[in-house]
Amino acid sequence: MRVRRRSIFEIYIDILSTVRNEHKPSRIMHKSNLSWITLMECLRNLAEMGLITERHESKRRRYYITKKGIRILNYVEQFLRSDVPILAFLTLQESPMLGRSMPPSPPSTS
Numbered sequence: 001m002r003v004r005r006r007s008i009f010e011i012y013i014d015i016l017s018t019v020r021n022e023h024k025p026s027r028i029m030h031k032s033n034l035s036w037i038t039l040m041e042c043l044r045n046l047a048e049m050g051l052i053t054e055r056h057e058s059k060r061r062r063y064y065i066t067k068k069g070i071r072i073l074n075y076v077e078q079f080l081r082s083d084v085p086i087l088a089f090l091t092l093q094e095s096p097m098l099g100r101s102m103p104p105s106p107p108s109t110s
Helices: 008-019 025-032 036-048 067-081 086-090
Strands: 052-057 060-065
Touching: 008 025, 008 036, 008 052, 008 060, 008 067, 025 036, 025 060, 036 052, 060 067
Parallel strands: none
Antiparallel strands: 052 060
């Protein structure tokens, strides 16, 4: 039986939800089920997006979720708990997660 691999989006969400409570890289790695190299690349990308911050405390790195990261994580968790069909979600005109308008949907060809 073949195991489905997580998308990068799912990995980022796993990391964000872990960083809510865990701040040490090794704990984040284990709880997110990632290799060290993959984790460090993802943490760097999340920091560049402004979703987490890296702090140096006692010569050690610690990671903390930002307000923007919490907002995105809450939005995704709310969506996953809802019963909104994915196609309806993808056709939304406004993106509250990003705080800006999404491109309009293409006209239907009926």
